[in-house]
Amino acid sequence: MEESCGKCAPCRIGNKRLHELLDHITKGKGTPADLDRLKNMSIVIKDTSLCGLGQSSPNPVLSTLENFREEYESHVTIKKCPAGQCRDLMEYFIIAENCVGCTACARVCPVNAITGERKEPHSINPEICIKCGACKEKCKFDAIIIR
Numbered sequence: 001m002e003e004s005c006g007k008c009a010p011c012r013i014g015n016k017r018l019h020e021l022l023d024h025i026t027k028g029k030g031t032p033a034d035l036d037r038l039k040n041m042s043i044v045i046k047d048t049s050l051c052g053l054g055q056s057s058p059n060p061v062l063s064t065l066e067n068f069r070e071e072y073e074s075h076v077t078i079k080k081c082p083a084g085q086c087r088d089l090m091e092y093f094i095i096a097e098n099c100v101g102c103t104a105c106a107r108v109c110p111v112n113a114i115t116g117e118r119k120e121p122h123s124i125n126p127e128i129c130i131k132c133g134a135c136k137e138k139c140k141f142d143a144i145i146i147r
């Protein structure tokens, strides 16, 4: 998208639309029909762009759709990112059995999303959590996971 010279519409506009659609999916707003849209748009961009840049730019989309279809499907159906990379689809969660109640996570949380008594299992309020990851880094007991 950034390297497009803008001379032809399929590359100039098509890559922007592809990017928007991918972004939409990573935010959990996609639908199964979007996967067909992604594929069709990619093929049109490849077939109608004037030079090699536009003719190859959708390749990563097509190859990941081909080889990691189940990951895309997870994003548009159950709204989960199996690789744990899409921030909007992540949830930080404390496994009560692993938590010793040391309070270290609560002390580093920048938005006070973690509550719990000392020596008791803690919990994270997903409504407040901004998914910064500081608690997971701090916990020495592998009690915090991303799910």
Ligand code: SF4
Residues within 6 Å of the ligand: 003, 004, 005, 006, 007, 008, 009, 011, 012, 049, 050, 051, 052, 053, 054, 055
């Ligand atoms: S396909 Fe080539 S000519 Fe067309 S906008 Fe992209 S870079 Fe420019």
Ligand code: SF4
Residues within 6 Å of the ligand: 094, 098, 099, 100, 101, 102, 103, 104, 105, 106, 121, 122, 138, 139, 140, 141, 142, 143, 144
């Ligand atoms: S840092 Fe880990 S063990 Fe300590 S309170 Fe938080 S989740 Fe529990």
Ligand code: SF4
Residues within 6 Å of the ligand: 092, 105, 108, 109, 110, 111, 112, 113, 114, 124, 128, 129, 130, 131, 132, 133, 134, 135, 136
């Ligand atoms: S991910 Fe960040 S904001 Fe969320 S609970 Fe952990 S420390 Fe707090």
